[in-house]
Amino acid sequence: MIQRLLDVGYTGKVSKSLCLKNTEITAICQAAREVFLAQPTLIELSPPVKIVGDVHGQYSDLIRLFEMCGFPPASNYLFLGDYVDRGKQSLETILLLLCYKIKYPENFFLLRGNHECANVTRVYGFYDECKRRCNIKTWKTFIDVFNCLPIAAIVASKIFCVHGGLSPSLHAMEDIKRIQRPTDVPDYGLLNDLLWSDPSDTALDWEDNERGVSYCFGKAVINDFLLRYDMDLICRAHMVVEDGYEFWNDRTLVTVFSAPNYCGEFDNYGACMSVSEDLLCAFELLKPLDGAALRKEMTKAKRKR
Numbered sequence: 001m002i003q004r005l006l007d008v009g010y011t012g013k014v015s016k017s018l019c020l021k022n023t024e025i026t027a028i029c030q031a032a033r034e035v036f037l038a039q040p041t042l043i044e045l046s047p048p049v050k051i052v053g054d055v056h057g058q059y060s061d062l063i064r065l066f067e068m069c070g071f072p073p074a075s076n077y078l079f080l081g082d083y084v085d086r087g088k089q090s091l092e093t094i095l096l097l098l099c100y101k102i103k104y105p106e107n108f109f110l111l112r113g114n115h116e117c118a119n120v121t122r123v124y125g126f127y128d129e130c131k132r133r134c135n136i137k138t139w140k141t142f143i144d145v146f147n148c149l150p151i152a153a154i155v156a157s158k159i160f161c162v163h164g165g166l167s168p169s170l171h172a173m174e175d176i177k178r179i180q181r182p183t184d185v186p187d188y189g190l191l192n193d194l195l196w197s198d199p200s201d202t203a204l205d206w207e208d209n210e211r212g213v214s215y216c217f218g219k220a221v222i223n224d225f226l227l228r229y230d231m232d233l234i235c236r237a238h239m240v241v242e243d244g245y246e247f248w249n250d251r252t253l254v255t256v257f258s259a260p261n262y263c264g265e266f267d268n269y270g271a272c273m274s275v276s277e278d279l280l281c282a283f284e285l286l287k288p289l290d291g292a293a294l295r296k297e298m299t300k301a302k303r304k305r
Contacts, residue, residue: 001028002103005096009063010302012295014088018133020095025134029141032098035105036148042176043109043153049076050284051161051273053237053244053256054113057087057125060294061260061270061286062096067301068284069272073104078153080237080256081113081163081195084142085124086263091133094142112149113163114195114213114238117185147182151194154231155275161235166217166225167193168206173229188214198239199248199255219249226252233281235273244271245283254281261288 004019018025050069055062069075083097084090100108114120121127121139130139152162154173169175169190179191186192196214200207203218210216222234234253240262246255260270270286289297 002096002099005092005099006063008092009059009096010298010305012060012298016133018091022134022138025095025138026141028095028098028102029145031102033145033148035102036110036145036150037181039105039150040177041150041152041179041181042173043078043111043150044157045076045078045109045153045155047156047275047277047279049078049155049275051155051235051256051275052077052079053258053271054082054240055079055087055093056082056115056259056262057084057090057093057129058259058262059087059089059092059096060298061258062093063301064286064297065258065270065272068286069274072100073107076107078109078155078161079111080161080235081111081149082115082237083110083113084126084129085115085121087125087259088129090126090129098145109153110149111153111161111163112146112151112185112195114185116146116149118143118146119185144182147184149181151179151191152176155235156279157230158232158279159235159275160225160229160231160233162194163236164193164195164214164238165197165199165234165236166221167197168215169193170225196238199236199253201248222249222252232279240266240268242266242268244269244285245273258286260286261290264290 008019083094127139167190193214198216200216203216205220206215239255241255241257256273258270267288272284274282
């Protein structure tokens with residue numbers, strides 16, 4: 001199944017039909033659900049690991065990222081969420097990621113993003129893609145998987161990884177561990193904040209978020225968090241940044257965004273953050289490419305295989 005999904009990726013084309021049957025999709029979702037629930041809500045990882053931000057259904061760019069950073073299991077991966085919506089191939093994207101999770105459960109980790117939820121996917125494209133290319137029952141099957149995804153990860157006790165950011169309701173790491181899965185994303189509270197909050201240059205501590213959901217947190221909140229948990233860095237996604245990555249607050253927080261030429265509207269790079277065994281962080285970058293250039297690159301990559 002992985003091979004079939006990769007073959008589709010290398011064509012660089014979007015077709016109405018999927019390369020997997022509905023029965024295969026259901027089986028993948030069921031197996032992935034079981035793997036997620038067998039592992040903790042707060043994952044503890046050892047380096048080396050490659051950390052990937054939002055992908056948003058940009059399937060060709062996901063394959064480019066694996067070409068650049070190594071296909072599993074050659075590299076260990078931690079994805080920070082937002083696999084679906086906005087891009088044209090959310091189905092292939094999430095299916096490939098789930099297949100890798102099932103095949104390499106101890107080397108390949110997927111966290112939940114704010115788009116891995118029923119309400120958001122209804123608005124931003126994944127529901128419509130499922131309805132058009134499969135059926136609504138398939139969408140519901142994916143939502144069942146999303147409700148089981150882990151929420152945060154800690155690399156080597158020093159790097160806190162989450163999709164959105166911090167929460168005023170986070171008083172101890174046990175609070176994350178105690179989040180019961182499967183669960184939908186509530187309208188407010190700890191889980192909502194971890195998936196939706198953003199850092200702010202202007203906030204001192206907490207202020208309302210322009211998104212209309214959750215909060216923005218300032219430098220004092222970041223510094224207090226790192227001091228309290230004896231950590232060095234917060235690594236999060238959730239925001240498009242021009243260079244694919246952007247540091248905040250004296251390099252104590254980094255945003256990683258991995259969908260280049262996002263939605264065809266931004267001329268941004270996509271980034272992957274590589275964390276070495278001795279916790280040195282380096283960035284590998286994907287150039288923004290438009291449709292024609294992207295297809296050309298995929299054809300070239302296919303010939304090399």
